[in-house]
Amino acid sequence: MDLYSGYISRLIEELSALPGIGNKSAQRLAFYLVNQPKEKVKKLSDSIMEARDKVRYCSCCCTLTDQEICPICANEKRDHHTIMVVENPRDLAAYEKTGKFEGVYHVLHGAISPMLGIGPGDIRLKELMQRLQTEEVTEVIIATNSSLEGETTAMYISKLIKPTGIKVTRIASGVPVGGDLEYIDEITLLRALEGRTEL
Amino acid sequence: MDLYSGYISRLIEELSALPGIGNKSAQRLAFYLVNQPKEKVKKLSDSIMEARDKVRYCSCCCTLTDQEICPICANEKRDHHTIMVVENPRDLAAYEKTGKFEGVYHVLHGAISPMLGIGPGDIRLKELMQRLQTEEVTEVIIATNSSLEGETTAMYISKLIKPTGIKVTRIASGVPVGGDLEYIDEITLLRALEGRTEL
Numbered sequence: 001m002d003l004y005s006g007y008i009s010r011l012i013e014e015l016s017a018l019p020g021i022g023n024k025s026a027q028r029l030a031f032y033l034v035n036q037p038k039e040k041v042k043k044l045s046d047s048i049m050e051a052r053d054k055v056r057y058c059s060c061c062c063t064l065t066d067q068e069i070c071p072i073c074a075n076e077k078r079d080h081h082t083i084m085v086v087e088n089p090r091d092l093a094a095y096e097k098t099g100k101f102e103g104v105y106h107v108l109h110g111a112i113s114p115m116l117g118i119g120p121g122d123i124r125l126k127e128l129m130q131r132l133q134t135e136e137v138t139e140v141i142i143a144t145n146s147s148l149e150g151e152t153t154a155m156y157i158s159k160l161i162k163p164t165g166i167k168v169t170r171i172a173s174g175v176p177v178g179g180d181l182e183y184i185d186e187i188t189l190l191r192a193l194e195g196r197t198e199l
Numbered sequence: 200m201d202l203y204s205g206y207i208s209r210l211i212e213e214l215s216a217l218p219g220i221g222n223k224s225a226q227r228l229a230f231y232l233v234n235q236p237k238e239k240v241k242k243l244s245d246s247i248m249e250a251r252d253k254v255r256y257c258s259c260c261c262t263l264t265d266q267e268i269c270p271i272c273a274n275e276k277r278d279h280h281t282i283m284v285v286e287n288p289r290d291l292a293a294y295e296k297t298g299k300f301e302g303v304y305h306v307l308h309g310a311i312s313p314m315l316g317i318g319p320g321d322i323r324l325k326e327l328m329q330r331l332q333t334e335e336v337t338e339v340i341i342a343t344n345s346s347l348e349g350e351t352t353a354m355y356i357s358k359l360i361k362p363t364g365i366k367v368t369r370i371a372s373g374v375p376v377g378g379d380l381e382y383i384d385e386i387t388l389l390r391a392l393e394g395r396t397e398l
Contacts, residue, residue: 007254008250019227019231047210051209052237109234
């Protein structure tokens with residue numbers, strides 16, 4: 001028997017298909033939504049469709065935007081000779097929040113993962129190589145995640161770019177600021193040691 | 200500067216207003232949604248509005264349903280003389296999943312909380328008292344949560360019902376099945392002791 005109304009069950013099912021939302025959270029969200037004022041729920045429902053409809057990839061850096069060229073690529077004050085390669089727009093946002101990076105980005109929308117069957121052709125790597133041919137780039141900073149997939153992608157990209165003579169760098173891996181050595185895994189500790197700098 | 204497109208920022212803002220969804224989860228959900236096929240996103244957006252539009256309170260037990268009377272209240276095979284009082288429809292669902300409760304429910308949609316300014320008039324208590332007058336009820340089982348609010352509500356309801364002569368019971372509080380005594384708080388341990396039964 002259907003414990004709730006069919007509409008609620010359907011909503012719970014769809015919500016629990018979202019990433020990071022389990023069945024319990026989906027139930028909680030569904031009951032919250034049906035108890036909210038109608039205008040508020042309509043606003044959310046419309047925002048979802050609108051974002052899906054209007055958002056597209058920047059024709060330059062491939063991040064998500066509602067314009068042909070995203071605000072960062074369109075900004076002439078940024079250093080267009082330095083490209084930071086990130087896995088997704090959230091990583092771009094994380095670096096933008098530091099407010100210290102003056103260059104531009106390239107968003108791969110994923111990382112190479114032989115385990116999940118994601119190859120170099122499945123991420124926006126071709127677009128990056130095209131940019132390197134048409135734009136005057138002096139440095140490519142690879143800021144993919146410090147995971148197995150991120151590292152694989154970084155290695156792959158650096159091998160691809162090196163023959164062109166463009167400088168390729170990788171963001172440092174080490175102990176996070178405020179991190180307590182005692183609780184940090186061995187691989188990170190070794191990375192921090194390898195990457196030590198002179199004071 | 201708006202890092203993402205305005206549509207994504209708006210969606211993130213609305214998603215992060217939902218219960219249990221912080222800013223990071225909202226970002227993750229928003230980017231997931233704009234990357235999904237349009238039909239799939241439309242289905243979710245429609246489900247939200249549909250659930251909000253079609254769902255109403257059961258005119259008998261006050262649970263959420265899409266009919267005048269919910270399937271449980273409409274089921275003649277259930278024992279309509281025993282009413283289990285719960286705080287919300289999720290609690291009802293939890294007991295229904297046990298498959299062992301034959302009676303019917305009454306959903307309060309909240310609990311009395313002087314701290315949050317929720318009084319007896321803010322939950323569906325009046326509807327319960329009306330049912331006790333018009334229906335032939337022999338037992339009211341109070342299954343509100345074992346929290347401060349739940350206990351307060353249970354006490355309040357039992358005092359309200361006792362003069363009518365109807366039997367009022369409270370679900371047992373104690374060590375959960377599979378629970379390790381070592382990790383259980385003292386109040387629960389004391390409750391378990393008080394509620395001990397002869398073997």
